[in-house]
Amino acid sequence: MPPDSPSAAVPAPDLPSPVPTAPPGLVELFVAFAKMSLAGFGGVLVWARRGIVDQHRWMTADEFNETYALCHFLPGPNVVNLSVVFGSRFRGIPGGIAAFTGLLGPPVVIVTVLAALYAHFGQIDVLRRILAGVSCAAVGLLISAVFRMMMPLIRRRDLVGLVVLAAVFVAIGLLRLPLPSVLLVAIPLSIAVTFVMRRRAAA
Amino acid sequence: MNPDANPILTLVWTFGLMSLFAVGGANAAIPEMHRIAVDVRHWMTDTQFADVFAISQMSPGPNVLIVTLIGYYVAGVAGALAATLAMCVPTAVLAYYVSRLLAHSGRSRWPAIVQAALVPLSIGLMGASGLILALSADRTWAAVMVTAASAVLAFATRLNPLWLLLAGGCLGFAGVI
Numbered sequence: 144m145p146p147d148s149p150s151a152a153v154p155a156p157d158l159p160s161p162v163p164t165a166p167p168g169l170v171e172l173f174v175a176f177a178k179m180s181l182a183g184f185g186g187v188l189v190w191a192r193r194g195i196v197d198q199h200r201w202m203t204a205d206e207f208n209e210t211y212a213l214c215h216f217l218p219g220p221n222v223v224n225l226s227v228v229f230g231s232r233f234r235g236i237p238g239g240i241a242a243f244t245g246l247l248g249p250p251v252v253i254v255t256v257l258a259a260l261y262a263h264f265g266q267i268d269v270l271r272r273i274l275a276g277v278s279c280a281a282v283g284l285l286i287s288a289v290f291r292m293m294m295p296l297i298r299r300r301d302l303v304g305l306v307v308l309a310a311v312f313v314a315i316g317l318l319r320l321p322l323p324s325v326l327l328v329a330i331p332l333s334i335a336v337t338f339v340m341r342r343r344a345a346a
Numbered sequence: 347m348n349p350d351a352n353p354i355l356t357l358v359w360t361f362g363l364m365s366l367f368a369v370g371g372a373n374a375a376i377p378e379m380h381r382i383a384v385d386v387r388h389w390m391t392d393t394q395f396a397d398v399f400a401i402s403q404m405s406p407g408p409n410v411l412i413v414t415l416i417g418y419y420v421a422g423v424a425g426a427l428a429a430t431l432a433m434c435v436p437t438a439v440l441a442y443y444v445s446r447l448l449a450h451s452g453r454s455r456w457p458a459i460v461q462a463a464l465v466p467l468s469i470g471l472m473g474a475s476g477l478i479l480a481l482s483a484d485r486t487w488a489a490v491m492v493t494a495a496s497a498v499l500a501f502a503t504r505l506n507p508l509w510l511l512l513a514g515g516c517l518g519f520a521g522v523i
Contacts, residue, residue, distance in 0.1 A: 182406065280496040282496075283497035305466065
Protein backbone atom coordinates (compact mmCIF):
# COMPACT_ATOMS: atom_id res chain seq x y z
CA MET A 144 0.00 0.00 0.00
CA PRO A 145 1.33 3.47 -0.79
CA PRO A 146 3.01 5.00 2.24
CA ASP A 147 2.50 8.43 0.69
CA SER A 148 -1.21 7.97 0.11
CA PRO A 149 -3.34 11.10 0.41
CA SER A 150 -5.43 9.66 3.23
CA ALA A 151 -2.64 10.44 5.69
CA ALA A 152 -4.19 13.86 6.12
CA VAL A 153 -1.78 15.29 8.65
CA PRO A 154 1.66 16.04 7.21
CA ALA A 155 4.15 14.51 9.62
CA PRO A 156 6.73 17.09 10.68
CA ASP A 157 10.30 15.87 10.51
CA LEU A 158 11.37 17.99 13.44
CA PRO A 159 10.64 16.59 16.88
CA SER A 160 7.32 18.05 17.87
CA PRO A 161 7.44 19.74 21.27
CA VAL A 162 3.90 18.64 22.11
CA PRO A 163 3.97 15.11 23.48
CA THR A 164 0.60 13.50 22.98
CA ALA A 165 -1.01 12.05 26.09
CA PRO A 166 -0.38 8.30 26.51
CA PRO A 167 -3.44 6.32 25.42
CA GLY A 168 -5.81 4.82 27.98
CA LEU A 169 -7.01 1.22 27.99
CA VAL A 170 -10.24 1.85 26.08
CA GLU A 171 -8.37 4.00 23.60
CA LEU A 172 -5.84 1.21 23.03
CA PHE A 173 -8.59 -1.35 22.48
CA VAL A 174 -10.49 0.88 20.04
CA ALA A 175 -7.37 1.97 18.12
CA PHE A 176 -6.18 -1.60 17.57
CA ALA A 177 -9.66 -2.83 16.71
CA LYS A 178 -9.89 -0.13 14.03
CA MET A 179 -6.47 -0.93 12.56
CA SER A 180 -7.31 -4.60 12.53
CA LEU A 181 -10.68 -4.21 10.84
CA ALA A 182 -9.16 -1.91 8.21
CA GLY A 183 -6.37 -4.39 7.50
CA PHE A 184 -7.29 -6.67 4.65
CA GLY A 185 -4.27 -8.77 3.78
CA GLY A 186 -2.09 -7.43 6.57
CA VAL A 187 -2.49 -5.00 9.42
CA LEU A 188 1.03 -3.57 9.55
CA VAL A 189 0.40 -0.66 7.18
CA TRP A 190 -2.64 0.39 9.18
CA ALA A 191 -0.83 -0.04 12.48
CA ARG A 192 1.88 2.33 11.27
CA ARG A 193 -0.68 4.80 10.01
CA GLY A 194 -2.69 4.71 13.24
CA ILE A 195 0.18 4.77 15.72
CA VAL A 196 2.59 7.12 13.95
CA ASP A 197 0.52 9.39 11.67
CA GLN A 198 -2.86 9.56 13.28
CA HIS A 199 -2.36 9.31 17.04
CA ARG A 200 1.34 10.28 17.15
CA TRP A 201 1.92 7.82 19.94
CA MET A 202 5.32 6.96 18.51
CA THR A 203 7.76 8.51 16.05
CA ALA A 204 8.43 6.61 12.83
CA ASP A 205 11.83 5.51 14.21
CA GLU A 206 10.38 4.25 17.47
CA PHE A 207 7.78 2.36 15.50
CA ASN A 208 10.37 0.77 13.20
CA GLU A 209 12.49 -0.26 16.16
CA THR A 210 9.52 -1.81 17.97
CA TYR A 211 8.41 -3.58 14.82
CA ALA A 212 11.90 -4.91 14.14
CA LEU A 213 11.92 -6.48 17.59
CA CYS A 214 8.52 -8.08 17.00
CA HIS A 215 9.62 -9.31 13.59
CA PHE A 216 12.64 -11.22 14.79
CA LEU A 217 10.71 -12.82 17.61
CA PRO A 218 8.62 -15.82 16.60
CA GLY A 219 4.86 -15.60 16.27
CA PRO A 220 2.43 -13.32 14.48
CA ASN A 221 4.31 -10.01 14.21
CA VAL A 222 1.44 -7.59 14.55
CA VAL A 223 0.05 -9.48 17.53
CA ASN A 224 3.45 -9.21 19.21
CA LEU A 225 3.53 -5.53 18.32
CA SER A 226 0.14 -4.90 19.94
CA VAL A 227 1.29 -6.41 23.23
CA VAL A 228 4.66 -4.66 23.28
CA PHE A 229 3.05 -1.36 22.34
CA GLY A 230 0.13 -1.57 24.76
CA SER A 231 2.30 -2.61 27.68
CA ARG A 232 4.76 0.20 27.05
CA PHE A 233 2.05 2.72 27.86
CA ARG A 234 -0.20 0.94 30.34
CA GLY A 235 1.69 -2.11 31.59
CA ILE A 236 0.19 -5.58 31.30
CA PRO A 237 -3.44 -4.36 31.19
CA GLY A 238 -2.47 -2.12 28.27
CA GLY A 239 -0.92 -5.08 26.46
CA ILE A 240 -4.08 -7.11 27.00
CA ALA A 241 -6.31 -4.23 25.83
CA ALA A 242 -4.35 -3.86 22.57
CA PHE A 243 -4.20 -7.64 22.06
CA THR A 244 -7.95 -8.12 22.50
CA GLY A 245 -8.68 -5.07 20.34
CA LEU A 246 -6.52 -6.46 17.55
CA LEU A 247 -7.85 -10.02 17.69
CA GLY A 248 -11.35 -9.88 19.21
CA PRO A 249 -13.43 -8.26 16.44
CA PRO A 250 -11.79 -10.06 13.46
CA VAL A 251 -11.95 -13.41 15.28
CA VAL A 252 -15.71 -12.97 15.56
CA ILE A 253 -15.96 -12.19 11.84
CA VAL A 254 -13.71 -15.07 10.81
CA THR A 255 -15.58 -17.51 13.05
CA VAL A 256 -18.85 -16.53 11.35
CA LEU A 257 -17.21 -17.03 7.94
CA ALA A 258 -15.88 -20.40 9.09
CA ALA A 259 -19.39 -21.46 10.12
CA LEU A 260 -20.77 -20.34 6.76
CA TYR A 261 -18.03 -22.26 4.97
CA ALA A 262 -18.75 -25.39 7.03
CA HIS A 263 -22.44 -25.23 6.05
CA PHE A 264 -22.29 -23.99 2.48
CA GLY A 265 -18.73 -24.84 1.43
CA GLN A 266 -19.85 -27.67 -0.82
CA ILE A 267 -22.28 -25.61 -2.90
CA ASP A 268 -20.98 -25.51 -6.46
CA VAL A 269 -21.13 -21.74 -7.03
CA LEU A 270 -19.32 -21.05 -3.78
CA ARG A 271 -16.71 -23.69 -4.58
CA ARG A 272 -15.96 -22.04 -7.92
CA ILE A 273 -15.73 -18.56 -6.38
CA LEU A 274 -13.44 -19.74 -3.59
CA ALA A 275 -11.24 -21.56 -6.08
CA GLY A 276 -10.83 -18.28 -7.99
CA VAL A 277 -10.14 -16.27 -4.87
CA SER A 278 -7.52 -18.72 -3.63
CA CYS A 279 -5.66 -18.57 -6.96
CA ALA A 280 -5.50 -14.78 -6.69
CA ALA A 281 -4.58 -14.91 -2.99
CA VAL A 282 -1.65 -17.23 -3.71
CA GLY A 283 -0.48 -14.76 -6.36
CA LEU A 284 -0.53 -11.98 -3.78
CA LEU A 285 1.59 -14.03 -1.42
CA ILE A 286 4.10 -14.81 -4.17
CA SER A 287 4.38 -11.12 -5.09
CA ALA A 288 5.05 -10.30 -1.43
CA VAL A 289 7.88 -12.83 -1.42
CA PHE A 290 9.48 -11.22 -4.48
CA ARG A 291 9.10 -7.75 -2.99
CA MET A 292 10.95 -8.87 0.10
CA MET A 293 13.65 -10.54 -1.99
CA MET A 294 14.43 -7.41 -3.98
CA PRO A 295 16.63 -5.74 -1.31
CA LEU A 296 18.71 -8.94 -1.01
CA ILE A 297 19.15 -9.09 -4.78
CA ARG A 298 20.04 -5.39 -5.01
CA ARG A 299 22.63 -5.73 -2.25
CA ARG A 300 23.97 -8.89 -3.98
CA ASP A 301 23.61 -10.56 -0.60
CA LEU A 302 24.78 -13.98 -1.75
CA VAL A 303 24.79 -15.55 1.72
CA GLY A 304 21.24 -14.37 2.35
CA LEU A 305 20.03 -15.71 -0.98
CA VAL A 306 21.66 -19.10 -0.33
CA VAL A 307 20.00 -19.33 3.10
CA LEU A 308 16.71 -18.32 1.49
CA ALA A 309 17.00 -20.97 -1.21
CA ALA A 310 18.05 -23.68 1.26
CA VAL A 311 15.05 -23.04 3.52
CA PHE A 312 12.76 -22.94 0.49
CA VAL A 313 13.99 -26.34 -0.68
CA ALA A 314 13.90 -27.94 2.78
CA ILE A 315 10.37 -26.78 3.61
CA GLY A 316 8.73 -26.32 0.21
CA LEU A 317 10.16 -29.24 -1.77
CA LEU A 318 11.40 -31.76 0.78
CA ARG A 319 8.52 -30.94 3.18
CA LEU A 320 10.70 -31.37 6.25
CA PRO A 321 9.19 -30.40 9.62
CA LEU A 322 9.67 -26.73 10.49
CA PRO A 323 11.21 -27.19 13.97
CA SER A 324 14.04 -29.42 12.73
CA VAL A 325 14.81 -27.13 9.79
CA LEU A 326 14.93 -24.07 12.02
CA LEU A 327 17.06 -25.74 14.65
CA VAL A 328 19.72 -26.18 11.97
CA ALA A 329 19.12 -23.05 9.90
CA ILE A 330 18.92 -20.41 12.64
CA PRO A 331 22.26 -21.09 14.36
CA LEU A 332 23.94 -21.57 10.99
CA SER A 333 22.57 -18.34 9.57
CA ILE A 334 23.47 -16.35 12.69
CA ALA A 335 27.01 -17.76 12.68
CA VAL A 336 27.57 -16.94 9.01
CA THR A 337 26.11 -13.46 9.39
CA PHE A 338 28.34 -12.83 12.41
CA VAL A 339 31.49 -13.98 10.58
CA MET A 340 30.64 -11.95 7.47
CA ARG A 341 30.10 -8.81 9.53
CA ARG A 342 33.40 -9.21 11.35
CA ARG A 343 35.14 -9.63 8.02
CA ALA A 344 33.41 -6.60 6.61
CA ALA A 345 34.41 -4.60 9.69
CA ALA A 346 38.04 -5.79 9.64
CA MET B 347 -0.24 -39.13 20.44
CA ASN B 348 -3.58 -40.74 21.19
CA PRO B 349 -5.91 -39.96 18.26
CA ASP B 350 -8.94 -40.08 20.59
CA ALA B 351 -7.48 -37.34 22.73
CA ASN B 352 -9.50 -34.19 23.24
CA PRO B 353 -9.31 -32.23 19.94
CA ILE B 354 -9.10 -28.92 21.82
CA LEU B 355 -6.01 -30.07 23.66
CA THR B 356 -4.51 -31.28 20.38
CA LEU B 357 -5.14 -27.85 18.83
CA VAL B 358 -3.64 -26.01 21.80
CA TRP B 359 -0.57 -28.25 21.83
CA THR B 360 -0.12 -28.10 18.03
CA PHE B 361 -0.45 -24.35 17.57
CA GLY B 362 1.19 -23.41 20.86
CA LEU B 363 4.30 -25.27 19.79
CA MET B 364 4.09 -24.01 16.22
CA SER B 365 3.90 -20.37 17.32
CA LEU B 366 7.35 -20.64 18.90
CA PHE B 367 8.74 -21.70 15.51
CA ALA B 368 6.78 -19.15 13.47
CA VAL B 369 9.81 -17.09 12.49
CA GLY B 370 8.70 -14.33 10.14
CA GLY B 371 5.05 -14.41 11.16
CA ALA B 372 1.96 -16.41 10.33
CA ASN B 373 2.46 -16.62 6.57
CA ALA B 374 5.86 -18.20 7.09
CA ALA B 375 4.26 -20.93 9.21
CA ILE B 376 1.80 -21.95 6.48
CA PRO B 377 3.90 -24.92 5.26
CA GLU B 378 3.94 -26.29 8.79
CA MET B 379 0.19 -25.72 9.18
CA HIS B 380 -0.38 -27.51 5.88
CA ARG B 381 1.91 -30.38 6.84
CA ILE B 382 0.11 -30.93 10.14
CA ALA B 383 -3.49 -30.20 9.09
CA VAL B 384 -3.40 -32.09 5.78
CA ASP B 385 -0.59 -34.65 5.91
CA VAL B 386 -0.13 -35.58 9.57
CA ARG B 387 -3.55 -35.21 11.20
CA HIS B 388 -5.81 -35.35 8.12
CA TRP B 389 -8.02 -32.59 9.49
CA MET B 390 -8.75 -31.31 5.98
CA THR B 391 -8.00 -31.93 2.31
CA ASP B 392 -5.55 -29.97 0.21
CA THR B 393 -8.39 -28.08 -1.47
CA GLN B 394 -10.03 -27.23 1.83
CA PHE B 395 -6.72 -25.88 3.05
CA ALA B 396 -6.52 -23.62 -0.01
CA ASP B 397 -10.11 -22.51 0.67
CA VAL B 398 -9.30 -21.68 4.26
CA PHE B 399 -6.30 -19.62 3.14
CA ALA B 400 -8.51 -17.76 0.66
CA ILE B 401 -11.12 -16.99 3.34
CA SER B 402 -8.43 -15.75 5.73
CA GLN B 403 -7.09 -13.42 3.04
CA MET B 404 -10.55 -12.04 2.32
CA SER B 405 -11.28 -11.22 5.94
CA PRO B 406 -10.00 -8.24 7.88
CA GLY B 407 -7.46 -8.69 10.63
CA PRO B 408 -3.97 -10.14 10.96
CA ASN B 409 -2.92 -13.06 8.72
CA VAL B 410 -2.70 -15.34 11.73
CA LEU B 411 -6.48 -15.77 11.65
CA ILE B 412 -6.06 -18.72 9.27
CA VAL B 413 -5.55 -20.73 12.48
CA THR B 414 -8.98 -19.58 13.69
CA LEU B 415 -10.48 -21.16 10.58
CA ILE B 416 -8.52 -24.39 10.99
CA GLY B 417 -9.54 -24.51 14.66
CA TYR B 418 -13.21 -24.06 13.76
CA TYR B 419 -12.93 -26.79 11.18
CA VAL B 420 -11.56 -29.19 13.78
CA ALA B 421 -13.68 -28.38 16.84
CA GLY B 422 -16.22 -25.61 16.22
CA VAL B 423 -16.24 -22.28 18.06
CA ALA B 424 -14.24 -23.64 20.99
CA GLY B 425 -11.64 -24.95 18.55
CA ALA B 426 -11.46 -21.58 16.80
CA LEU B 427 -10.79 -19.78 20.07
CA ALA B 428 -8.36 -22.40 21.34
CA ALA B 429 -6.29 -22.40 18.14
CA THR B 430 -6.17 -18.58 17.99
CA LEU B 431 -5.11 -18.16 21.60
CA ALA B 432 -2.58 -21.00 21.39
CA MET B 433 -0.98 -19.40 18.33
CA CYS B 434 -0.93 -15.86 19.76
CA VAL B 435 -0.51 -15.93 23.55
CA PRO B 436 2.84 -17.75 24.05
CA THR B 437 4.77 -15.52 21.67
CA ALA B 438 2.98 -12.40 22.90
CA VAL B 439 4.17 -13.19 26.42
CA LEU B 440 7.67 -13.83 25.07
CA ALA B 441 7.62 -10.52 23.16
CA TYR B 442 6.53 -8.69 26.32
CA TYR B 443 9.43 -10.05 28.36
CA VAL B 444 12.04 -9.64 25.64
CA SER B 445 11.03 -6.04 24.99
CA ARG B 446 11.34 -5.27 28.70
CA LEU B 447 14.69 -7.00 28.85
CA LEU B 448 16.03 -5.05 25.87
CA ALA B 449 14.71 -1.79 27.30
CA HIS B 450 16.92 -2.36 30.35
CA SER B 451 19.97 -3.86 28.69
CA GLY B 452 20.80 -0.86 26.55
CA ARG B 453 22.32 -1.09 23.08
CA SER B 454 23.80 -4.29 21.84
CA ARG B 455 24.61 -5.36 18.30
CA TRP B 456 23.20 -8.84 18.77
CA PRO B 457 19.59 -7.96 17.94
CA ALA B 458 20.76 -6.50 14.61
CA ILE B 459 22.79 -9.60 13.75
CA VAL B 460 19.98 -11.97 14.70
CA GLN B 461 17.57 -9.91 12.67
CA ALA B 462 19.81 -9.84 9.60
CA ALA B 463 20.23 -13.61 9.88
CA LEU B 464 16.50 -14.26 10.18
CA VAL B 465 15.26 -12.09 7.32
CA PRO B 466 16.37 -14.39 4.44
CA LEU B 467 15.18 -17.38 6.43
CA SER B 468 11.68 -16.01 6.80
CA ILE B 469 11.52 -15.05 3.12
CA GLY B 470 12.49 -18.62 2.24
CA LEU B 471 9.66 -19.88 4.46
CA MET B 472 7.16 -17.57 2.80
CA GLY B 473 8.36 -18.72 -0.60
CA ALA B 474 7.67 -22.29 0.49
CA SER B 475 4.20 -21.15 1.61
CA GLY B 476 3.61 -19.75 -1.87
CA LEU B 477 4.70 -23.00 -3.51
CA ILE B 478 2.62 -25.27 -1.26
CA LEU B 479 -0.49 -23.12 -1.61
CA ALA B 480 -0.02 -22.87 -5.38
CA LEU B 481 0.15 -26.68 -5.59
CA SER B 482 -3.07 -26.87 -3.54
CA ALA B 483 -4.97 -24.15 -5.37
CA ASP B 484 -3.77 -24.32 -8.96
CA ARG B 485 -5.24 -27.51 -10.35
CA THR B 486 -5.67 -26.30 -13.94
CA TRP B 487 -3.57 -24.25 -16.34
CA ALA B 488 -6.17 -21.49 -16.17
CA ALA B 489 -5.73 -21.42 -12.40
CA VAL B 490 -1.95 -21.17 -12.78
CA MET B 491 -2.42 -18.24 -15.16
CA VAL B 492 -4.69 -16.45 -12.65
CA THR B 493 -2.12 -16.91 -9.89
CA ALA B 494 0.69 -15.68 -12.15
CA ALA B 495 -1.34 -12.67 -13.32
CA SER B 496 -2.25 -11.76 -9.75
CA ALA B 497 1.40 -12.06 -8.68
CA VAL B 498 2.64 -9.86 -11.52
CA LEU B 499 -0.07 -7.24 -11.00
CA ALA B 500 0.50 -7.11 -7.25
CA PHE B 501 4.26 -6.85 -7.78
CA ALA B 502 4.23 -4.23 -10.52
CA THR B 503 1.34 -2.01 -9.46
CA ARG B 504 -0.04 -0.54 -6.27
CA LEU B 505 -3.47 -1.98 -6.91
CA ASN B 506 -5.45 -2.69 -3.74
CA PRO B 507 -5.14 -6.47 -3.15
CA LEU B 508 -8.89 -6.71 -2.58
CA TRP B 509 -9.49 -5.96 -6.27
CA LEU B 510 -7.31 -8.90 -7.26
CA LEU B 511 -9.16 -11.23 -4.89
CA LEU B 512 -12.46 -9.96 -6.27
CA ALA B 513 -11.29 -10.48 -9.85
CA GLY B 514 -10.21 -14.02 -8.94
CA GLY B 515 -13.64 -14.67 -7.42
CA CYS B 516 -15.39 -13.38 -10.55
CA LEU B 517 -13.26 -15.57 -12.82
CA GLY B 518 -14.03 -18.55 -10.60
CA PHE B 519 -17.74 -17.73 -10.65
CA ALA B 520 -17.63 -17.51 -14.44
CA GLY B 521 -16.23 -21.03 -14.49
CA VAL B 522 -12.87 -20.10 -15.98
CA ILE B 523 -10.84 -21.98 -13.37
